[in-house]
Amino acid sequence: MADVxxxxxxxxxxxxxxxxxxxxxRAILREIESRLGRDVSPGAxxxxxxxxxxxxxxxxxxxxxxxxxxxxxxxxYRLEGSGVxxxxxxxxxxxxxxxxxxxxxxxxx
Amino acid sequence: MRSSPPAWSEALLxxxxxxxxxxxxxxxxxxxxxDSVLPARGLRGADRWYLAQVAGxxxxxxxxxxxxxxxxYVARMALDWLWPTNHFxxxxxxxxxxxxxxxxxxxxxxxxxxxxxxxGAAAGLATTATATVLSMAGIALVLAIWHDPRTMTAxxxxxxxxxxxxxxxxxxxxxxxxxxxxxxxxxxxxxxx
Numbered sequence: 519m520a521d522v523x524x525x526x527x528x529x530x531x532x533x534x535x536x537x538x539x540x541x542x543x544r545a546i547l548r549e550i551e552s553r554l555g556r557d558v559s560p561g562a563x564x565x566x567x568x569x570x571x572x573x574x575x576x577x578x579x580x581x582x583x584x585x586x587x588x589x590x591x592x593x594x595y596r597l598e599g600s601g602v603x604x605x606x607x608x609x610x611x612x613x614x615x616x617x618x619x620x621x622x623x624x625x626x627x
Numbered sequence: 628m629r630s631s632p633p634a635w636s637e638a639l640l641x642x643x644x645x646x647x648x649x650x651x652x653x654x655x656x657x658x659x660x661x662d663s664v665l666p667a668r669g670l671r672g673a674d675r676w677y678l679a680q681v682a683g684x685x686x687x688x689x690x691x692x693x694x695x696x697x698x699x700y701v702a703r704m705a706l707d708w709l710w711p712t713n714h715f716x717x718x719x720x721x722x723x724x725x726x727x728x729x730x731x732x733x734x735x736x737x738x739x740x741x742x743x744x745x746x747g748a749a750a751g752l753a754t755t756a757t758a759t760v761l762s763m764a765g766i767a768l769v770l771a772i773w774h775d776p777r778t779m780t781a782x783x784x785x786x787x788x789x790x791x792x793x794x795x796x797x798x799x800x801x802x803x804x805x806x807x808x809x810x811x812x813x814x815x816x817x818x819x820x
Contacts, residue, residue, distance in 0.1 A: 543655035560659065561683040564652050583654060586661050588631070590654030 523608045529554060530566045531605050534576060534595050542581065542592035543567070567595060575601035629670065630661055632677035640681045642746040643688050643737065656680055685753050692733035692750070693757035697795075699725045700758065701765035704791050709773065711781040730754060730802050734809025739817050747810010748803050755802030759795040766791050 523531070533549035534541040547563050570576045576595045583589035597605075631637075640656075641649050656677065665673040703722040712718070733754045734747030770788075782788060 543652060544658050547655075547659075559683055560652070560656055560680055561687060564648070564655075564684075565687060568648070580651065584658075587654035587658045590650050590657065592654065593651035 523604050526562070526566055527570060528605065528608050530563065530570065531575065531597060531601055534597055534601075535605070539594070539596075541595045546595070570601070571595075573600075574598055575604055630665060631657065632660055632674055636674075636678050636681050639749065640684060642741050642743045642749055643681075643684055645740050646742060649741075685749070686757060688737060689733065689750060689753035689757050692729055692736075692754045693761055696726060696729045696754055696758035697761035697765055699729065700762045700795060701769060704766060704785075705769050705773075707785040708769070708778050708781045711784060715785070726798070727805055730805040731809035731812075734806035735813035735816075736809075737806075738810035738813030742814055742817050744807070744810040744814035747813055748807035750810065751806015752799060752803040754806065755795065755799045759799070762795045763792055 529550050530546060533546045533553065537545050537549055543560065543563060546567070547558055547560055550563065551558050567576065567578070571578060575598055577598055578593045578595050581592040581594050583591045637653060640653055644652060660673055660677055664676045668676060699722060703718065706718065707715070730751050733750045737750035738744050738747040740746075782791065786794075
């Protein structure tokens with residue numbers, strides 16, 4: 519079984535999946551902010567990307583720089599096979615937990 | 628008009644990140660700074676935003692070492708208060724050695740990754756500064772649990788409350804120096820490998 523993913527790790531992996539070939543730091547940040555509906559720290563994204571890369575769930579390559587970045591390269595990320603497996607397992611875990619329960623739940627208070 | 632963050636804040640970021648990470652991450656930050664933060668917040672606001680991002684990175688990198696340092700410090704204080712002694716020498720030697728080892732390791736590790744010896748001194752300072760805040764919280768917690776007359780007498784006999792709370796502040800300068808020594812070794816070892 520792959521590593522258990524935290525919610526934020528799942529958000530980063532899903533953003534990379536959605537962005538396909540355009541998954542670099544700032545694009546990932548914007549994608550996550552739009553999905554979560556709140557501001558996210560670039561440092562938190564960077565730390566998570568490093569952790570996911572250390573776990574071999576994603577791989578990165580350097581691209582070219584642009585003028586607005588003062589020529590500094592973008593680092594593009596893509597999912598490894600183990601990253602896809604980890605995401606599928608995370609989704610299956612949540613669906614198993616919810617099996618047989620109505621959604622949204624009705625509160626009693 | 629300037630459209631980049633202050634050079635010193637980028638320099639600080641550089642010494643806390645591996646060179647290959649710095650290039651792409653600082654590019655991401657610069658892109659965001661110029662594209663969205665600067666137009667929305669103006670130069671001062673954008674500079675504050677950039678500094679907050681750098682501070683977040685520094686805090687994230689130094690927090691594990693700072694937590695260790697603070698834990699060692701609070702444990703030493705609690706030991707002196709709950710099991711008082713008239714002979715502090717051995718305890719002082721042990722706790723000083725532990726603190727120095729943590730700061731050396733912090734400086735070594737940070738410089739090893741960033742390949743800059745300055746990172747060691749910066750890591751030592753960041754570690755002791757963060758540990759100061761954590762230590763104050765820890766000391767307050769210990770006091771909240773143990774504040775009987777016997778413990779208060781022991782506190783008075785081992786330097787008093789103000790020393791317990793504020794000693795870490797005075798450790799920032801030696802912390803910077805010791806972190807810098809660890810940094811020299813770390814950066815030197817990295818270059819030699």
